[in-house]
Amino acid sequence: MPAPPPDARSQRATVTSVRKTGADGVVLRIRLACPLPPLRAARFFMLRRADRLSPAIPRPFSLYRTVACAHTDDGNYECELEFIIKVMGEGTRALAASRPGDELLAVGPLGHGWPTIDGAGAPWVMIAGGIGSAPFYMGIQQALEGMDGRPPCKPEDLTLIYGGRHRGFLYELEDFQQLGVRVVTATDDGSAGFHGNVVQALREEWHAGRIPLQVRLLSCGPERMMEAVAHLASEHDLDCWLSLETYMGCGVGICNGCAVPTSAEGELRTWPVVKCCVDGPVFAARDVLV
Ligand SMILES: Cc1cc2nc3c(=O)[nH]c(=O)nc-3n(C[C@H](O)[C@H](O)[C@H](O)COP(=O)(O)OP(=O)(O)OC[C@H]3O[C@@H](n4cnc5c(N)ncnc54)[C@H](O)[C@@H]3O)c2cc1C
Numbered sequence: 527m528p529a530p531p532p533d534a535r536s537q538r539a540t541v542t543s544v545r546k547t548g549a550d551g552v553v554l555r556i557r558l559a560c561p562l563p564p565l566r567a568a569r570f571f572m573l574r575r576a577d578r579l580s581p582a583i584p585r586p587f588s589l590y591r592t593v594a595c596a597h598t599d600d601g602n603y604e605c606e607l608e609f610i611i612k613v614m615g616e617g618t619r620a621l622a623a624s625r626p627g628d629e630l631l632a633v634g635p636l637g638h639g640w641p642t643i644d645g646a647g648a649p650w651v652m653i654a655g656g657i658g659s660a661p662f663y664m665g666i667q668q669a670l671e672g673m674d675g676r677p678p679c680k681p682e683d684l685t686l687i688y689g690g691r692h693r694g695f696l697y698e699l700e701d702f703q704q705l706g707v708r709v710v711t712a713t714d715d716g717s718a719g720f721h722g723n724v725v726q727a728l729r730e731e732w733h734a735g736r737i738p739l740q741v742r743l744l745s746c747g748p749e750r751m752m753e754a755v756a757h758l759a760s761e762h763d764l765d766c767w768l769s770l771e772t773y774m775g776c777g778v779g780i781c782n783g784c785a786v787p788t789s790a791e792g793e794l795r796t797w798p799v800v801k802c803c804v805d806g807p808v809f810a811a812r813d814v815l816v
């Protein structure tokens with residue numbers, strides 16, 4: 527039975543800053559009580575406030591990036607962690623209203639991150655919808671540095687297609703643009719970049735010859751967007767991985783709140799459902815039904 531990762535722990539954290547981003551988001555920066563191992567992009571933490579202003583059940587958030595890191599003697603890091611939080615309801619509203627010095631309860635790092643994003647095969651296209659951009663920042667950094675001993679990506683091996691309903695949902699866009707890879711923006715109302723959705727934007731890039739037909743896809747965003755990305759991958763027989771954002775209760779494999787149905791043709795077919803928190807949140811698109 528899948529278990530939470532061995533490096534996950536439950537601990538207190540202190541908010542060090544909160545700043546607004548986009549139309550309805552904040553970047554929450556926290557310092558954890560304990561040092562951390564190196565963190566793979568697309569892992570996540572369960573967060574809630576410690577002062578009972580949050581609901582009792584913590585909420586899951588992808589790690590956006592680590593900042594102000596110092597190595598400790600045992601090979602770990604003392605870092606501040608940043609999360610991009612879109613205000614949706616009670617839990618995110620409480621976290622967004624935090625002030626420097628407030629205490630949080632944090633469980634993590636949880637889940638497996640992105641697969642190895644290497645520079646040895648087809649180029650990568652990362653498809654982000656709104657807040658689904660969060661796991662791509664470190665994904666791009668780690669791909670350019672090299673992952674798991676594989677050849678690093680060159681900047682031209684990576685394209686980020688970043689979409690949202692309007693410009694206000696392209697959180698931290700300038701920071702993504704400073705990573706040195708090509709960023710294609712797409713908005714439903716045409717307020718930034720391509721006028722349309724991310725799948726239409728990719729088709730347009732293909733049509734214009736700016737992206738080769740044979741690519742590897744990574745995606746994170748709203749459910750309907752990932753369904754469309756998975757469909758596109760299957761139509762063109764492309765390797766594709768999705769970082770799913772299901773509802774979660776415990777984050778550690780106990781409550782069954784995050785069940786994801788598996789595909790009858792995929793490698794996970796011996797199980798009718800898998801748990802997004804411990805088996806994911808990243809899955810090969812051909813293994814799950816989204
Ligand atoms: C692995 C993972 C990583 C995530 N990373 C991020 C992140 O980096 N930044 C971020 O802002 N959010 C992220 N989310 C989504 C985030 O956890 C939810 O938005 C949050 O739990 C909502 O809590 P709430 O109490 O504010 O809203 P609730 O009061 O629980 O719900 C308010 C509204 O939001 C809807 N909603 C709640 N959760 C989700 C969800 N998972 N998907 C779609 N709609 C939802 C509800 O249906 C309801 O309409 C992630 C989720 C997962 C599983």
Ligand code: FES
Pocket residue numbers: 773774775776777778779780781782783784785801802803804
């Ligand atoms: S969130 Fe509880 S089992 Fe996954």
